[in-house]
Amino acid sequence: MAYHVAAIGHALVDVLASADDAFLLEHNIAKGVMTMIDEYRASTLYAAFAAPQEAAGGSAANTLAGLVSFGGKGYFIGKVKDDRLGTSFADSMAASGLTFATTRATSGPQTGCCLIAVTPEGERSMNTFLGAASTLHTADIDEKALGESQVLYIEGYMWDVPNAKAAIGKAIAASKRAGKKIALTLSDPFCVGRYREEFLGLLKNDLDLVFANEEEIKALFEVSDFDAALQALEGWKGIAALTRSEKGCVVKHGNELHLVDAYPVKKVIDTTGAGDQFAAGFLYGLTHGMNLADCGRLGCLGASECIAHYGARPEVNLRELAAKANLLRQ
Amino acid sequence: MAYHVAAIGHALVDVLASADDAFLLEHNIAKGVMTMIDEYRASTLYAAFAAPQEAAGGSAANTLAGLVSFGGKGYFIGKVKDDRLGTSFADSMAASGLTFATTRATSGPQTGCCLIAVTPEGERSMNTFLGAASTLHTADIDEKALGESQVLYIEGYMWDVPNAKAAIGKAIAASKRAGKKIALTLSDPFCVGRYREEFLGLLKNDLDLVFANEEEIKALFEVSDFDAALQALEGWKGIAALTRSEKGCVVKHGNELHLVDAYPVKKVIDTTGAGDQFAAGFLYGLTHGMNLADCGRLGCLGASECIAHYGARPEVNLRELAAKANLLRQ
Numbered sequence: 001m002a003y004h005v006a007a008i009g010h011a012l013v014d015v016l017a018s019a020d021d022a023f024l025l026e027h028n029i030a031k032g033v034m035t036m037i038d039e040y041r042a043s044t045l046y047a048a049f050a051a052p053q054e055a056a057g058g059s060a061a062n063t064l065a066g067l068v069s070f071g072g073k074g075y076f077i078g079k080v081k082d083d084r085l086g087t088s089f090a091d092s093m094a095a096s097g098l099t100f101a102t103t104r105a106t107s108g109p110q111t112g113c114c115l116i117a118v119t120p121e122g123e124r125s126m127n128t129f130l131g132a133a134s135t136l137h138t139a140d141i142d143e144k145a146l147g148e149s150q151v152l153y154i155e156g157y158m159w160d161v162p163n164a165k166a167a168i169g170k171a172i173a174a175s176k177r178a179g180k181k182i183a184l185t186l187s188d189p190f191c192v193g194r195y196r197e198e199f200l201g202l203l204k205n206d207l208d209l210v211f212a213n214e215e216e217i218k219a220l221f222e223v224s225d226f227d228a229a230l231q232a233l234e235g236w237k238g239i240a241a242l243t244r245s246e247k248g249c250v251v252k253h254g255n256e257l258h259l260v261d262a263y264p265v266k267k268v269i270d271t272t273g274a275g276d277q278f279a280a281g282f283l284y285g286l287t288h289g290m291n292l293a294d295c296g297r298l299g300c301l302g303a304s305e306c307i308a309h310y311g312a313r314p315e316v317n318l319r320e321l322a323a324k325a326n327l328l329r330q
Numbered sequence: 331m332a333y334h335v336a337a338i339g340h341a342l343v344d345v346l347a348s349a350d351d352a353f354l355l356e357h358n359i360a361k362g363v364m365t366m367i368d369e370y371r372a373s374t375l376y377a378a379f380a381a382p383q384e385a386a387g388g389s390a391a392n393t394l395a396g397l398v399s400f401g402g403k404g405y406f407i408g409k410v411k412d413d414r415l416g417t418s419f420a421d422s423m424a425a426s427g428l429t430f431a432t433t434r435a436t437s438g439p440q441t442g443c444c445l446i447a448v449t450p451e452g453e454r455s456m457n458t459f460l461g462a463a464s465t466l467h468t469a470d471i472d473e474k475a476l477g478e479s480q481v482l483y484i485e486g487y488m489w490d491v492p493n494a495k496a497a498i499g500k501a502i503a504a505s506k507r508a509g510k511k512i513a514l515t516l517s518d519p520f521c522v523g524r525y526r527e528e529f530l531g532l533l534k535n536d537l538d539l540v541f542a543n544e545e546e547i548k549a550l551f552e553v554s555d556f557d558a559a560l561q562a563l564e565g566w567k568g569i570a571a572l573t574r575s576e577k578g579c580v581v582k583h584g585n586e587l588h589l590v591d592a593y594p595v596k597k598v599i600d601t602t603g604a605g606d607q608f609a610a611g612f613l614y615g616l617t618h619g620m621n622l623a624d625c626g627r628l629g630c631l632g633a634s635e636c637i638a639h640y641g642a643r644p645e646v647n648l649r650e651l652a653a654k655a656n657l658l659r660q
Binding site: 225227230231247250255257258259260261293 | 555556557558560561577580585587588589590591623
């Protein structure tokens with residue numbers, strides 16, 4: 001098996017800069033949330049950022065970075081442009097040990113980015129310009145690579161790009177033909193709200209595995225209570241990996257159900273990326289023959305490392321962390 | 331149906347008095363735990379208590395008091411002596427609206443009591459003298475009343491009294507003959523440690539319902555992880571109602587599983603009796619045709635009321651509380 005996980009997601013470069021509240025007010029940045037912005041505004045904000053730091057980001061790409069840190073092999077499908085940020089993204093993915101072979105766009109919008117203003121108390125105000133990421137098309141789907149990947153992992157955010165759906169459809173068909181597993185992360189409760197019917201259709205017809213946090217799974221089934229969401233999954237044959245913040249996670253597979261506690265964290269610094277790193281650990285376990293409870297434990301471990309520092313990618317080697325936690329005993 | 335629940339438990343009078351640390355040291359009272367004491371020590375401590383307050387206690391009796399507060403009917407089987415504390419216990423049970431018809435002992439040890447020294451910070455140091463409670467025998471089992479009770483609820487602490495086992499065996503046989511449900515609360519992790527094999531035998535052969543907190547169910551299956559305990563219940567046909575403190579409860583019945591969140595509590599004052607009142611709410615729901623998720627919610631509601639004040643019995647009408655929480659909609 002060439003790859004444990006192939007992921008399709010938005011290829012974004014995170015651009016971080018320190019800022020104060022006055023900066024947020026001056027530049028009309030909504031504090032603490034994620035706002036979609038256009039190219040003009042992206043270039044204006046970028047110019048205003050003082051000493052910006054760049055790092056490859058994007059939800060599914062973050063998950064693959066975590067998978068590699070656990071010791072897995074990942075293949076990323078996402079679109080950048082052949083520009084400076086695009087090179088930055090590709091270099092960062094390569095440095096992580098990931099395969100990123102999607103052809104770069106030579107025309108159209110610039111490489112997508114997430115301009116993040118970090119205020120002194122650690123709050124992150126995100127401004128996302130999808131840019132080239134929104135131009136992913138069917139020709140970018142490498143069916144051979146998908147045939148060599150145990151799991152195809154898709155970011156729910158992709159549904160925000162209408163023309164990406166054909167590409168996703170092609171990828172799902174290719175992976176299914178090759179007998180591989182299809183996984184979706186619901187990404188965000190608002191995203192679920194926008195594409196609820198489509199996600200339910202995927203769940204019914206295509207998915208082997210769904211990742212969701214409590215708000216997302218409640219949004220999917222339009223219920224106000226976690227238990228009601230759990231009951232709504234009755235009869236579904238796939239694996240649901242549901243995260244519940246400090247309550248840990250619930251893993252359901254048919255009649256098999258596991259409750260895994262969260263790992264203790266001394267101080268929660270920044271929860272950005274917790275779901276991405278949960279998925280990383282879970283997918284590592286699943287593609288290495290581990291039982292579902294241990295998959296959940298690896299996921300919780302990845303999330304616990306992530307929330308103890310700024311940023312959505314691991315700062316330590318997750319494989320060593322997992323070994324210390326006695327989770328690689330198999 | 332004459333009664334919703336018949337319970338067998340230790341008939342104890344709680345005797346509470348304020349005390350300071352010097353008092354605990356002077357009278358060799360271990361702070362914050364429950365210690366079994368003998369009759370001599372009970373009378374010495376009782377004499378030393380300043381302005382003691384008395385109230386009927388005992389785990390299963392507390393549960394029935396909660397059941398009545400929810401609007402149910404309860405029948406209590408437990409042994410007191412025909413002495414002042416025995417009268418106090420019987421009066422208190424009657425005032426709660428419970429039926430307590432066990433013949434009082436005319437000889438033998440005095441009525442059992444739990445002498446509780448409450449230190450200024452709210453810590454409870456308990457000293458239990460079982461007394462007459464330890465003399466329950468088969469003649470005290472009223473098979474007719476059990477035949478009229480939907481559920482027989484047994485306190486695990488009863489196993490500390492060797493001669494109570496025959497009485498319990500008779501009660502179980504009578505309830506089973508009448509087609510009623512048998513429920514056991516595991517009471518305490520140390521209690522589980524002492525009678526593990528017997529409790530496992532009961533689970534296998536007699537129980538329809540088991541109540542346990544996280545530590546107790548882990549002790550029963552000798553595992554260190556809640557999920558492992560949950561998996562150990564696989565294949566068991568009964569209902570497991572498992573409490574997890576601030577994580578709420580897990581209700582498992584075959585392949586049906588519910589996760590119910592705890593109700594928020596402004597300030598936890600005293601967790602004594604939380605398990606008793608959880609059982610009260612759960613049993614009320616179960617004996618009133620509610621679904622298992624709502625049974626769990628009623629249990630969590632009862633526990634949340636209990637831990638917000640001193641003492642193991644409800645201070646408000648739980649039926650009104652449940653109505654406000656929209657749990658009596660059926």
